[in-house]
Amino acid sequence: MQNAHARNTGTQLKPEWFEDIAVNRSAAERRAATLTTRRTVKKEYQAAWLVKAITCIDLTTLAGDDTAGRVQRLCAKARRPIRADILEALDLCDANITTGAVCVYPTMVPHAVKALQGTNIPVASVATGFPAGLTPLPQRLAEIRYAVGEGAREIDIVINREQVLTQNWSALYDEIVQMREAAGAAHLKAILATGDLNTLRNVYRASMVAMQAGADFIKTSTGKEDVNATLPVSLIMLRALRDFGEYSGQIVGFKPAGGMKTAKDAMNWMILMKEELGLPWLQPDLFRLGASSMLGDIERQLEHYVTGRYAASSRHALA
Incomplete structure (x- = not known):
């Protein structure tokens, strides 16, 4: 991941930044809904946005039956996410x-690192007892160190949701600080599992604590909750991210994940990012889309732009 800015060093725990926050759920839902209906991107501009979305995808496999072969095939797709004939038609053959x-x-991680040798594509690893995050803290920290030792350059940690639900902010802060230390030079993405946090107010507070503890990204979901990334939740996280930047002067990235499957989903989150934070946050060092099947649909939409015809989804298999 190429960063044009300094990493988030965090701050001391400052409850006054978030404890008294109020969130108007209906207003958040209305704002999120109207953004995607009032803003549209068409034709060649849409194609350009979809290519940009590809560069922001964390191409993911987190299944119990993952194998070295599956990971290798996924990495091959990460290296060449768009078919050669579509790239040629878009005049992007040399765009890497x-x-x-x-x-x-x-x-x-070792299989992915080997498969991505010779590229600048980082390997991200989930850790800390993913997806529940309820294993003992020493084991969670050891898992981070293991993944980094195997070559992971990014670590997606999960927070302990009980600490949010009981408002034990000091415990949540202290754990994430230790996770940040265990990750070393690897970038830390803090998964809030927002579907488990009950309220948008809790989403804001957990976002702020994670950033104060030094998270380089805040991430919506593991993809394993009943409710994963939604636009209203993402809006609240972006507002927290913006507020943290104003308070601390530091820049933090954002990653929605879970339940996003289509090119339209990618466009909706990109519109949200642009409207709330501006164009700098539409770069992969500050914005990631946690997805797998989304890439196949984006490639299908690009083929439609080039040929005027929709191909069968099987023509855009991920692996």
């Missing part, structure tokens, strides 16, 4: 389009 990263379980 790749996904933003490949995200896997810790034991799959």
Whole structure:
């Protein structure tokens, strides 16, 4: 991941930045809904946005039956996410389009690192007892160190949701600080599992604590909750991210994940990012889309732009 800015060093725990925050759910839902209906991107501009979305995808496999072969095939797709004939038609053969990263379980990291040799595509690893995050803290920290030792350049940690639900902010802060330290030079993405946090107010507070503890990204979901990334939740996280920047002067990235499957989903989140934070946050060093099947639909939409015809989805298999 190429960064044009300094990493988030965090701050001391400052409850006064978030404890008294009020969130108007209906207003958040209305804002999120109207953004995607009032803003549209068409024709060649839409194609350009979809290519940009590809460069921000964390191409992910987090299944219990993952194998070295599956990870290798996923990495091959990450290296060449768009078919050669579509690239040629878009005049992008020399643009070196790749996904933003490949995200896997810790034991799959060595396979991904080997498959991505010679590229600048980072390997991201989930850790800390993903997806529940309820294993003992020493084991969670050891898992981070293991993944980094195997070559992961980004670590997607999960927070302990109980600490949010009981408002034990000091415990949440202290754990994330230790996770940040265990990750070393690897960038830390803090998964809030927002579907488990009950309220948008809790989403804002957890976002702020994670950033104060030094998270380089805040991320919506594991993809394993009943409710994963939604636009209203993402809006609240972006508002927290913006507020943290104003308070601390530091820049933090954002990653929605879980349940996003289509090119339209990618466009909706990109519109949200542009409207709330501006164009700098539409770069892979500050914005990632945690997805797998989304890439196939984006490639299908690009083929439609080039040929005027929709191909069968099987023509755009991920692996």
